[in-house]
Amino acid sequence: MLDKIKRHSATRGAVSLAVFLLSSTAALAQSTVNFLITHSDGRWESVIEAFNAQHPDITINVQVVPFADLVTAIETRVGRGDSTIDLFYADTPRIAAMSARGYLMNLDDRRDAIAEAVQSDVAMSMVSAEGSVWAYPLWTTSQFLYFNRDLLDAAGLDAPSSAIADRMTWEAVVDDARAAQQAGAPHGLLFEQVDRYYQLQALFESAGGGSGLTGEGNMTVDITNDAWVRAAEWYGDLFEIGLTPRGITPGQTTDLFARGEVAYFVSGPWSIGAFEAAEGLNYGVAPHPYFEGGTPVTATGSWAVAINPAAANLDAARTFIEFATLTEEGSRLSTTLVPNVPLHAEAMVEYMSRFDNLIPKIGPAMEIMAYELQNTAVPRPTSVGFIAFETEIGRAIGDIRNGESAAEVLADTQARLEGLLARQR
Amino acid sequence: MTTRRFSFRPLAAAACGLLFFLPIWWVAVGALRPREDIFRYLSPLSWRTLWPTDTTIANIVMLFQSDFTRALFNSVFVTVVAVAFGLILCAMAGFALAVMRFRGREFVFFLIVVSFLIPFDAIALPLFGLMLDAGLQNTYIGLILPGIGNGLAVFLYRQFFLGIPKELREAGVVDGMSTFGIFWRIYLPLSRPAHITAGLILFLFQWQAYLWPLLIAPDTKYKVAAVAIAQFTDNVEGTQYNLIFTAAFFIALIPMIIITYFQKYFTSSVASMGGKG
Amino acid sequence: MRVAKPTVLLAFLGPTLLLLIVLRIWPATAAFVDSLYAPRSDQISLDNYRFIFSDRVFQQSLMVSAIYSLIVNPLQIAMALMLALLLNTKTAMIGLWRTLVLLPAAVPLSVSAVIWGIGLRPDGPINALLMTMGIDPQRFLTSPDQALWSIILIVSWVGVGYWMTFLLAGLQEIPKSLYEAVRIDGANRWQTFRYVTLPQLRRTLTFVLVANTVANFLVFAPVQILTQGGPRGSTNLIMNEIFTLGFVQGDRSSAAAATVVLVTVVLAVVLIQFRMMQAPEDNAA
Numbered sequence: 001m002l003d004k005i006k007r008h009s010a011t012r013g014a015v016s017l018a019v020f021l022l023s024s025t026a027a028l029a030q031s032t033v034n035f036l037i038t039h040s041d042g043r044w045e046s047v048i049e050a051f052n053a054q055h056p057d058i059t060i061n062v063q064v065v066p067f068a069d070l071v072t073a074i075e076t077r078v079g080r081g082d083s084t085i086d087l088f089y090a091d092t093p094r095i096a097a098m099s100a101r102g103y104l105m106n107l108d109d110r111r112d113a114i115a116e117a118v119q120s121d122v123a124m125s126m127v128s129a130e131g132s133v134w135a136y137p138l139w140t141t142s143q144f145l146y147f148n149r150d151l152l153d154a155a156g157l158d159a160p161s162s163a164i165a166d167r168m169t170w171e172a173v174v175d176d177a178r179a180a181q182q183a184g185a186p187h188g189l190l191f192e193q194v195d196r197y198y199q200l201q202a203l204f205e206s207a208g209g210g211s212g213l214t215g216e217g218n219m220t221v222d223i224t225n226d227a228w229v230r231a232a233e234w235y236g237d238l239f240e241i242g243l244t245p246r247g248i249t250p251g252q253t254t255d256l257f258a259r260g261e262v263a264y265f266v267s268g269p270w271s272i273g274a275f276e277a278a279e280g281l282n283y284g285v286a287p288h289p290y291f292e293g294g295t296p297v298t299a300t301g302s303w304a305v306a307i308n309p310a311a312a313n314l315d316a317a318r319t320f321i322e323f324a325t326l327t328e329e330g331s332r333l334s335t336t337l338v339p340n341v342p343l344h345a346e347a348m349v350e351y352m353s354r355f356d357n358l359i360p361k362i363g364p365a366m367e368i369m370a371y372e373l374q375n376t377a378v379p380r381p382t383s384v385g386f387i388a389f390e391t392e393i394g395r396a397i398g399d400i401r402n403g404e405s406a407a408e409v410l411a412d413t414q415a416r417l418e419g420l421l422a423r424q425r
Numbered sequence: 426m427t428t429r430r431f432s433f434r435p436l437a438a439a440a441c442g443l444l445f446f447l448p449i450w451w452v453a454v455g456a457l458r459p460r461e462d463i464f465r466y467l468s469p470l471s472w473r474t475l476w477p478t479d480t481t482i483a484n485i486v487m488l489f490q491s492d493f494t495r496a497l498f499n500s501v502f503v504t505v506v507a508v509a510f511g512l513i514l515c516a517m518a519g520f521a522l523a524v525m526r527f528r529g530r531e532f533v534f535f536l537i538v539v540s541f542l543i544p545f546d547a548i549a550l551p552l553f554g555l556m557l558d559a560g561l562q563n564t565y566i567g568l569i570l571p572g573i574g575n576g577l578a579v580f581l582y583r584q585f586f587l588g589i590p591k592e593l594r595e596a597g598v599v600d601g602m603s604t605f606g607i608f609w610r611i612y613l614p615l616s617r618p619a620h621i622t623a624g625l626i627l628f629l630f631q632w633q634a635y636l637w638p639l640l641i642a643p644d645t646k647y648k649v650a651a652v653a654i655a656q657f658t659d660n661v662e663g664t665q666y667n668l669i670f671t672a673a674f675f676i677a678l679i680p681m682i683i684i685t686y687f688q689k690y691f692t693s694s695v696a697s698m699g700g701k702g
Numbered sequence: 703m704r705v706a707k708p709t710v711l712l713a714f715l716g717p718t719l720l721l722l723i724v725l726r727i728w729p730a731t732a733a734f735v736d737s738l739y740a741p742r743s744d745q746i747s748l749d750n751y752r753f754i755f756s757d758r759v760f761q762q763s764l765m766v767s768a769i770y771s772l773i774v775n776p777l778q779i780a781m782a783l784m785l786a787l788l789l790n791t792k793t794a795m796i797g798l799w800r801t802l803v804l805l806p807a808a809v810p811l812s813v814s815a816v817i818w819g820i821g822l823r824p825d826g827p828i829n830a831l832l833m834t835m836g837i838d839p840q841r842f843l844t845s846p847d848q849a850l851w852s853i854i855l856i857v858s859w860v861g862v863g864y865w866m867t868f869l870l871a872g873l874q875e876i877p878k879s880l881y882e883a884v885r886i887d888g889a890n891r892w893q894t895f896r897y898v899t900l901p902q903l904r905r906t907l908t909f910v911l912v913a914n915t916v917a918n919f920l921v922f923a924p925v926q927i928l929t930q931g932g933p934r935g936s937t938n939l940i941m942n943e944i945f946t947l948g949f950v951q952g953d954r955s956s957a958a959a960a961t962v963v964l965v966t967v968v969l970a971v972v973l974i975q976f977r978m979m980q981a982p983e984d985n986a987a
Contacts, residue, residue: 062645064656065656067658068658071949072639072640076550080550080557081557082557246841247825247826251658255460387951399932403933404933416757423956434793437788438793441785442802445859445862448818448821452817464820467820469834474830514717514718515718527706533719542972544920544965547733547948548730551729570725574720577913584908604714608714618874625864629808633810635812650810655812672813677809684805684808688800
């Protein structure tokens with residue numbers, strides 16, 4: 001009897017030992033993926049939850065840095081071979097420079113899978129450099145002309161048409177914005193990202209001036225041609241004549257429109273959420289304007305996620321990000337709290353259907369967006385020198401909106417950029 | 426000659442204090458406003474510009490439900506530790522430079538001066554590499570270490586100790602005190618204003634640090650308040666100024682309490698002992 | 703005093719010196735070495751220096767930094783000294799007023815910049831105040847003529863109370879007996895200040911002068927957040943240029959060269975200040 005008990009407990013011991021060993025190997029296999037993002041913590045939670053349901057052995061640890069510090073964090077941490085970052089947001093125009101510096105893992109072996117998920121050549125080109133793929137396309141963006149119905153009514157103006165064929169010209173927008181301002185609108189026209197190249201590139205392109213970077217590898221600066229100067233002067237005039245207020249930052253513009261102080265506002269689909277939450281805001285959406293005699297162009301930019309080649313958990317990192325970008329479920333969930341457009345083709349269809357109930361109120365925003373993404377969207381140029389270009393253009397636009405001569409500022413900027421880019425060739 | 430007893434001084438003092446406080450008051454008022462009201466009363470000026478209406482504590486609730494609470498705790502913790510160690514070490518180094526005679530003293534003092542005129546942000550990159558190799562990323566040590574050795578605090582102590590009459594030191598030697606005894610029992614007790622001002626240097630270096638914590642402690646667990654507040658400039662729905670204002674108010678409130686408490690120690694020590702030099 | 707025992711000396715000086723060498727001097731030396739290599743080159747050269755000195759933006763940033771320093775340092779020290787003299791009294795609630803003047807230093811600089819950015823907006827409360835006083839609204843940060851002054855206003859709001867605190871500590875250390883002595887001699891307020899306060903405050907003033915100069919050379923958060931160096935480079939302090947080159951544009955070798963230039967300039971200025979404030983007894987201890 002005693003013998004039996006002894007044997008029994010021995011078996012139990014062996015079993016529990018085995019369970020212990022198993023659980024400890026399971027604990028060892030538990031890997032953590034660090035993901036560097038710029039959106040506050042909770043916004044990735046639903047994706048992570050759904051992922052963990054399938055992969056309980058991978059913990060996703062989100063590290064948030066402010067948007068303005070993302071480049072600093074990547075330059076320093078990934079640049080120094082910090083293995084505690086596995087995944088990070090990669091701004092697509094910087095992909096050329098970052099891949100040249102070895103910050104991004106080559107994804108050529110996943111090219112087909114990525115292409116199948118996004119079904120968009122533009123999206124593929126944005127994550128490519130030197131013929132290779134370097135990041136997973138995550139979200140895309142587009143631009144609308146938002147307008148405040150009440151302010152336009154007060155000025156006796158018709159709301160802009162939502163039909164692509166009736167797209168307004170900038171000249172007409174300026175006239176109407178002036179009229180609205182005379183009728184009491186505090187501000188006539190405002191670009192959400194007042195001093196960022198991302199949103200203003202469309203102006204230069206629409207005027208026929210090109211992106212500003214040309215030639216082999218987009219390393220030649222071309223920002224002093226007539227069209228660039230004209231578009232820049234036009235933009236500076238908005239501030240000079242008081243249609244657009246000086247001295248505000250991109251972070252403050254959305255609130256201005258939401259509070260009903262702006263007649264026309266240029267921004268992306270992500271603003272719909274904020275405007276829906278704003279009490280008493282009666283607004284609508286129209287296609288992004290163009291310059292008379294020029295071509296309609298809209299800004300677009302995609303968010304992508306790259307893998308740090310020095311990452312501690314390459315496989316786990318890849319498993320997670322492929323769930324988030326290459327499956328319909330992950331891609332859809334990633335845009336529940338971040339109001340950007342998912343790049344996964346099926347998820348995008350679902351995303352657009354979310355706005356159906358808003359059509360009577362604001363117009364067919366998603367129909368407009370789908371058209372723009374297909375036909376007028378121009379991404380920022382891919383170039384090793386893009387970082388320097390974007391920084392200096394940002395400074396130049398800042399000067400121009402503060403009333404400096406556009407021609408002079410652009411000439412100075414051209415000279416400086418030539419010096420900076422010569423060092424990066 | 427001294428008949429003019431009435432003085433405008435208390436009035437002028439109050440006016441200066443309030444003038445400096447005004448922007449912080451405005452922040453505090455903003456913290457109690459709903460988000461859409463933050464910029465509502467900027468212009469034209471009215472009593473509402475500086476007085477909250479439609480008061481809400483929603484911002485405060487929201488703030489302390491976010492990971493800012495943890496960040497604020499981290500800030501307090503790393504700052505307290507850095508100040509405690511920094512004061513002792515910097516005072517000792519300042520004592521050595523002011524009191525001890527040794528070869529190369531001038532050179533060491535030169536190094537100390539150079540150390541505080543090196544822009545810390547500009548050397549963050551090589552320093553980050555060093556700390557990464559030492560495995561100090563996402564640790565409190567990594568956050569605290571650069572804040573302990575502070576050339577400016579050493580310099581301050583040196584200046585202060587130079588002003589302490591050497592007769593006191595000689596008396597200590599006559600009494601058979603060791604060097605450490607002289608430092609601990611004569612110099613430190615006489616240096617309360619130096620402790621407070623050096624403490625202020627160390628405190629603000631750590632409390633204000635932004636770039637270094639951003640790099641060395643990116644994990645939510647180790648995030649400090651100055652970094653956490655920047656997150657409210659989220660680019661999804663525009664900047665959440667209501668939360669920035671609320672967080673800024675609490676970040677200023679803690680030093681305010683500490684400084685107010687230490688004001689009473691901010692009185693003369695050496696001066697009360699009579700003439701010097 | 704006799705020469706110190708090496709063990710005692712090491713115990714007092716060692717830990718701090720080690721920290722400063724490892725965490726400040728060594729990384730700075732690494733930056734110096736970086737500055738000698740042009741991008742993608744393994745040859746030691748002065749290319750980076752040649753580049754920054756031929757770059758008009760960098761040249762301008764040197765100029766802007768010089769003008770800024772010449773204005774901001776005397777201004778802050780004078781204001782801090784006046785405040786310290788004013789608040790060096792024992793009236794009721796004086797502790798509160800001192801705390802309130804110092805408090806701006808405790809607000810994260812990035813937040814101070816944001817607050818003042820809103821305050822100085824063309825449609826902001828400061829212009830609203832000017833208008834109620836019958837003054838035309840000003841452009842502040844959006845004007846090349848006013849932007850640097852606006853930055854000076856912001857950093858002074860932050861810094862003056864801080865420097866005042868050091869001077870206040872210095873004032874507290876002046877023996878009351880000295881004041882009594884000159885009062886008996888019939889000295890007026892100015893004479894008291896000139897012949898008692900100022901000489902007695904020399905060590906503290908040396909500290910404040912040096913530390914303030916260094917701090918103002920190194921500050922750049924308000925510039926980075928509010929003007930990015932503009933309009934037309936009018937606020938492009940050298941430290942902002944270093945940060946932009948190094949962390950935004952990723953041109954680390956230029957940033958390193960610019961850092962070396964900055965440290966050299968600050969060191970030269972500080973050494974001159976030491977010489978000016980030198981008194982014989984400092985080295986006789």
